[in-house]
Amino acid sequence: MKEKPSKPIIKDPWENLKEFTNARIALGSAGNAIPLKEVLQFKFAHAHSKDAITTELDVVALKKEMQSWGYPIWNVKSQASDRSEYLKRPDLGRRLDSESEEFLKKNDGTLDIVFVLADGLSAGAVNQHALPLLQLLLPQLQGYSIGFVTATMARVALGDAIGSALNAKFVVLFIGERPGLSSPESMGIYTTFAPRMGLTDERRNCISNIHKNGLDHQQASSLVGYLIRQSFAKKISGVDIKINLKDLLED
Amino acid sequence: MSYSYTIQQHVYSFPDLKSVLAKASPFRTGDALSGLAAESNMERVAAQFVLSEIALKDFLNEAFIPYEEDEVTRLIMDTHDNVAFQEISGFTVGGLRNWLLSHEVDSQKLAKIAKALTPEMVAAVSKLMRNQDLISVAQKCEVITQFRNTIGKKGHLSVRLQPNHPTDDLRGVAASIVDGLLYGSGDAVIGINPVTDSVDIVGDQLKMMDEIRQRFDIPTQICVLCHLTTSLELLDKSPVDLVFQSIGGTEKTNASFGINLSMLQEAYEGTLQLNRGTLGNNLMYFETGQGSSLSANAHWGVDQQTCETRAYAVARHFNPLLVNSVVGFIGPEYLYDGKQITRAGLEDHFCGKLMGLPMGMDVCYTNHAEADQDDMDNLLTLLGVAGCNFIMGVPGSDDVMLNYQSTSFHDALYVRKVLNKKPAPEFETWLHNMGILDDTGNRLTIEPSHRLLKNL
Structure with a gap:
């Protein structure tokens, strides 16, 4: 007698629930294991996230573009010498290397707002999202003197070191966020009024999750514009600035 | 007190314990x-030689963090069980390691000395133990807790069902809950991490989960892992089974989490009064993790694993149902790769169990750590062998x-199968009755x- 061909994969009859969540539900099973197709999908997402961490900031292209828009732009780096040190020593990623610091200090005192384009944990996110977002944001900022800095091996607090060296009134830092499997290229934005070394999180405002399934460029640029106007009006940033939805809509 | 050890004419000195x-x-x-780390392999082994010869009694005379300045130190010192300590008071740290591994020491004996051990003693002995030692001794411990089911019995492994959703969408959360239940998970707790820690959102999540629990008569407990102050506000209007809180091993670390011991006491007492447990009244759920004190600038020169173990002293004061370390969550600046995460996971489980805690583990990693699913498979299997209460x-x-x-x-089904572990007994019966698992632990066709x- 011929045996029935075996069907090692058991499907889950609740695939319809996937419409409510992007969680990996109703995967089915092979024995107790996840079916291979889903295992490979997971590996693909993990590979994408791992690669996102080692992507590099496209300093040349960003510089060219900002100069063509007529803004000054400088390149700096932190004290972390490579990716491995960057991951192990967040303290070094928060400090400018001495050459960068001296260089910035020669150009101090002229800017209201310095935009820092920083690699963080996913430089690809900044390569992808910074320019389109700036195109929407910059027209809202007439009357401010503005400059740009690209920063590599950078942590969030490096923005304070940069703002302080330039003696700028305000820092807006774009940085690649820790990649997740479903959002490998996600950008965050941090804003600080009167930046100086040693400030902590409660003095910064943060907009996170700017990625293709998260906050879009239009939403993010409105939020940043709002934070900039609020901060310059109140001369503060951080927990004392609340994002008030009604104000934002009227703004 | 200062210590020193000489290896090949080189004197290694250590200013204090x-x-x-x-x-x-x-x-x-x-x-x-x-x-704080040793600067060379030789210095590390010199410190281990020194540590092996230090008497346990010395730990009672030297506070790692000043008694006057840290309420966790006060809790540790003031609740030390001196009577039970007599059995082990003659040991050095090295002697304790050998005794713990000896055949004469069984679950009962370990339970008897749990409160005789300060967290610093437990951290110290773990540093002299290989991974296999951490597993051998942890496996002898049995810490059982109860609320609506029985967690931690030998031969059982429970699962916290974690149905998180990026926008707290209730239908999205419910979809993941159903998925998990149909895979046999959820006996430790069904517990959501909320995106937004607000009374309204958390209240809605509790209500939704409690409806599911009651409609299907599931012998388990629910929890939203919000800040303790949010839970306190909800006590009189929402179905609060368990109170969750992240805790650390120093007063300053806890301050960075926005809590202190008296707030924990208030939450514990308030929730006890609700009397919602049917089998028992263990109702606190704590999460910890190596590195939290350093991250909060609150470590007082104490290494991260010892800070972690001090957090267990905080946890055990409130008779928790569940305690787990989120071992690989914190990132590579604290635990770099699979090897370090594995070691830390085994240490945390061992230290928690030895101190008498119902220890589980979030076997996990972030994408910027050097780790992958293979590392997690290894740690999961090792913790299963070690008798981890839940994952x-x-x-x-x-x-x-x-x-x-x-x-x-799926991982939970795997580890239960290869190690012949069962869900919590009451939940296992429910899974049979619902036609989800058969009595060999295999999934039935749904x-x-x-x-x-x-x-739904």
């Missing part, structure tokens, strides 16, 4: 970041809200007409 522990720690990036169950290992990878519902899939 806490520096001996720090230098004796197996290498991890967090201790290098804080500047996490996340759909397909991918937490789409917290952006990290933990163990999946029809589209299954009760859990109808009317």
Whole structure:
């Protein structure tokens, strides 16, 4: 007698629930294991996230573009010498290397707002999202003197070191966020009024999750514009600035 | 008191007890970041030699963090069980290691001395133990807790069902809950990490989960892992089974979490009064993790694993149902790779169990750590052998809200199968009655007409 061909994969009859969540539900099973197709999908997402961490900031292209828009732009780096040190020593990623610091200090005192384009944990996110977002944001900022800095091996607090060296009134830092499997290229934005070394999180405002399934460029640029106007009006940033939805809509 | 040890005419000196522990720690990036790690392999082994000869009694005379300045130190000192300590008071740290491993020491004996051990003694002995020692001794411990079911019995392994959603969407959360239940997960707790820690959102989540629990008569407990102050506000209006809180091993660390011991006491007493447990009244759920004190600038020169163990002293004061370390969540600046995460996971489980805690583990990693699913399989299997009370169950290992990878519902089935472990007994009966698992732990075929899939 011929045996029935075996069907090692058991499907889950609740695939319809996937419409409510992007969680990996109703995967089915092979024995107790996840079916291979889903295992490979997971590996693909993990590979994408791992690669996102080692992507590099496209300093040349960003510089060219900002100069063509007529803004000054400088390149700096932190004290972390490579990716491995960057991951192990967040303290070094928060400090400018001495050459960068001296260089910035020669150009101090002229800017209201310095935009820092920083690699963080996913430089690809900044390569992808910074320019389109700036195109929407910059027209809202007439009357401010503005400059740009690209920063590599950078942590969030490096923005304070940069703002302080330039003696700028305000820092807006774009940085690649820790990649997740479903959002490998996600950008965050941090804003600080009167930046100086040693400030902590409660003095910064943060907009996170700017990625293709998260906050879009239009939403993010409105939020940043709002934070900039609020901060310059109140001369503060951080927990004392609340994002008030009604104000934002009227703004 | 200062210590020294000579190897080949080189004298290695340690100014105090806490520096001996720090230098004796197996290498991890967090201790290098804080500047507390041994500077060479030789210095590390010298510290281990020194540590092995230090008397346990000495730990009662030297506070790692000043008694006057830290309420966790006060809790540790003031609740030390001196009577039970007599059995082990003659040991050195090395002697304790050998005694713990000896055949005469069984679950009862370990339970008897749990409160005779300060967290610093427990951290110290763990630093002299290989991974296999950490597993052998942890496996002898049995810590059982109860609320609506029985967690931690030998031969059982429970799962926290973690149905997180990136926008707290109730239907999205419910979809993951159904998925997990149909894979046999959820006996430790069904517990959501909320995106937004607000009374309204958390209240709605509790209400939704309690409806599911009651409709299907599931012998388990529910929890939203919000801040303790949010839970306190909800006590009189929402179905609060368990109160969750992240805790650390120093007063300053806890301050960075926005809590202190008296707030924990208030939450514990308030929730006890609700009397919602049917089998028992263990109702606190704590999460910890190596590196939290350093991250909060609150470590007082104490290494990260010893700080972690001090958090267990805080936990055990409130008779928790569940305690787990989120071992790989914190990132590579504290635990760099699979090797360091594995070691830390085994240490945390061992130290918690030895102190008498119902210890579980979030076997996990972030994408910037040097780790992958193979590392998690290894640690999961090792912890299963060590008798871990519970693990996490996340759909397909991918937490789409917290952006990290933990163990999946499938992983739980795997580890139960290969190690012959069962769910919590009451929950196992429910799974049989619902036609989800057979009595060998295999999944049954689920029809589209299954009760859990109808009317959602």
